Amino acid sequence: MSAASPPFITPEALLAHWQGHRRLTRRVISAFPDDKLFTFSVGGMRTFGALAMEMITMAVPMVRGAVSGEWNTSGSRDPRPKEEVLRLWDEGTAQLNALWPQIPVGRFLETLTAFGQYTDALHNLILYVIDNEIHHRGQGYVYLRALGIEPPAFYDRS
Amino acid sequence: MSAASPPFITPEALLAHWQGHRRLTRRVISAFPDDKLFTFSVGGMRTFGALAMEMITMAVPMVRGAVSGEWNTSGSRDPRPKEEVLRLWDEGTAQLNALWPQIPVGRFLETLTAFGQYTDALHNLILYVIDNEIHHRGQGYVYLRALGIEPPAFYDRS
Numbered sequence: 001m002s003a004a005s006p007p008f009i010t011p012e013a014l015l016a017h018w019q020g021h022r023r024l025t026r027r028v029i030s031a032f033p034d035d036k037l038f039t040f041s042v043g044g045m046r047t048f049g050a051l052a053m054e055m056i057t058m059a060v061p062m063v064r065g066a067v068s069g070e071w072n073t074s075g076s077r078d079p080r081p082k083e084e085v086l087r088l089w090d091e092g093t094a095q096l097n098a099l100w101p102q103i104p105v106g107r108f109l110e111t112l113t114a115f116g117q118y119t120d121a122l123h124n125l126i127l128y129v130i131d132n133e134i135h136h137r138g139q140g141y142v143y144l145r146a147l148g149i150e151p152p153a154f155y156d157r158s
Numbered sequence: 159m160s161a162a163s164p165p166f167i168t169p170e171a172l173l174a175h176w177q178g179h180r181r182l183t184r185r186v187i188s189a190f191p192d193d194k195l196f197t198f199s200v201g202g203m204r205t206f207g208a209l210a211m212e213m214i215t216m217a218v219p220m221v222r223g224a225v226s227g228e229w230n231t232s233g234s235r236d237p238r239p240k241e242e243v244l245r246l247w248d249e250g251t252a253q254l255n256a257l258w259p260q261i262p263v264g265r266f267l268e269t270l271t272a273f274g275q276y277t278d279a280l281h282n283l284i285l286y287v288i289d290n291e292i293h294h295r296g297q298g299y300v301y302l303r304a305l306g307i308e309p310p311a312f313y314d315r316s
Contacts, residue, residue, distance in 0.1 A: 007165030008266050009281040014166040017285060042200055043303025108166050123167040127175060128313075134289050135312060138296025145201025154293060155286075 011108060015100045018130050019093065020157030025055065025133055026089050027152040028140045029082065038079035042139075042146050049085065051136040053077035056088050058129045060095045062114060066122055067102045071115040169266060173258045176288050177251065178315030183213065183291055184247055185310040186298045187240065196237035200297075200304050207243065209294040211235035214246050216287045218253045220272060224280055225260045229273040 009017070029037070029052050038049035046054075057075040065071040108126075113119040120128075141151040167175070187195070187210050196207035204212075215233040223229040266284070271277040278286075299309040 006169070006264050006266070008167050008169045008172040009165070009285075010267075011164070011166045013279065013281065017282060021289070042300050043305075045300065045303050106164050108164070109168075121171065123171065124175060127167075131179070131292050132312070134292040135296040135299075138293040139300050141293075142200050142203065142297050142300040145203050147201075154290070 011100070011103070014126075015096070019096070021130060021133060021137075022059075022089070022093055022096075024152060024154070024157055025052070025137050026086065028137050028144070029085055029089065031144055031149055031151060032082065032140075033147070033149075034082045036143075036147060037082050037085070040143055040147060042143055045139065047079075048136075048140040048143050049079055049082075050077060051139065052085055052089070055129075055133045055136065056085075056092055058132065060092045060099070062126060062129050063096055063099045063103070065114055066107060066112070066126070067099050067104075073115055169258070169261070172284075173254070177254070179288060179291060179295075180217075180247070180251055180254075182310060182312070182315055183210070183295050184244065186295050186302070187243055187247065189302055189307055189309060190240065190298075191305070191307075192240045194301075194305060195240050195243070198301060198305060200301055203297065205237075206294075206298040206301050207237055207240075208235060209298065210243055210247070213287075213291045213294065214243075214250055216290065218250045218257070220284060220287050221254055221257045221261070223272055224265060224270070224284070225257050225262075231273055 029048070032040075032048055037052075038047045041047045053075075054077060057073055057077060061071065061073050061075075103122075108121070108123045110122055111119060112122050112125065114125050118125060118128075141154075144151045187206070190198075190206055195210075196205045199205050211233075212235060215231055215235060219229065219231050219233070261280075266279070266281045268280055269277060270280050270283065272283050276283060276286075299312075302309045
């Protein structure tokens with residue numbers, strides 16, 4: 001790193017930012033009635049349960065791959081009770097905290113091929129996972145409003 | 159920067175990432191029929207036109223404030239023709255490219271108070287603006303689907 005190229009954000013701060021988003025996404029999952037999570041959607045789109053399972057099967061596998069070079073996307077996206085989705089979510093949160101510090105120094109700026117097909121700088125691959133979570137969570141806000149349920153505040157990441 | 163604290167991403171790469179998102183958001187604005195942009199929504203939420211105007215009144219003012227310390231949120235969010243929204247969008251895109259390199263070295267890691275009320279590290283303040291764009295654009299995808307219009311591909315940032 002030269003003095004002319006300071007960071008936008010450090011790895012530690014980016015993980016804290018992501019975990020703030022994950023706390024909000026967890027609240028959005030929680031806000032769905034159990035019988036709507038895998039049944040309700042708008043405009044023929046996927047259910048929020050299906051989107052949450054997509055997030056779960058992307059987050060830890062991406063970071064584990066960044067650590068180990070092994071890219072596994074195992075994990076079913078099938079419907080299941082909300083409590084089970086939340087349990088998997090919390091498992092992922094703990095795994096991210098454990099895996100993140102194991103990403104080798106400097107790797108975020110390197111170009112990798114994730115899951116055998118997505119080639120980009122690691123920071124872009126990880127931002128894609130976070131952005132995908134924000135994008136689909138935004139859809140979840142519309143589903144909740146359409147169900148007459150007030151979504152959690154977007155700015156609250158506590 | 160010590161060797162133990164390498165960047166997650168550099169300022170230049172973060173701007174490129176943001177501008178990729180902005181190209182996608184522009185396509186989402188474009189995809190709305192002119193007579194729906196400020197009239198249609200789902201679940202009593204704001205229209206996508208109102209959300210796009212919010213994005214416009216956040217992006218450049220945040221970066222200009224980061225450069226100058228002057229926090230102005232002027233700019234009306236009133237309804238207007240789609241072509242006018244797109245013109246303002248493109249103006250903002252050029253202004254961001256011009257302002258970004260003027261942000262002083264190291265400032266992204268400093269804590270600022272934006273618009274007299276939001277105190278956080280500058281990287282978090284800027285990520286909030288980007289995340290807000292992604293969040294509301296996700297809502298726009300639902301509106302388009304509800305209108306029977308296929309949204310642009312999320313992964314295409316070209």
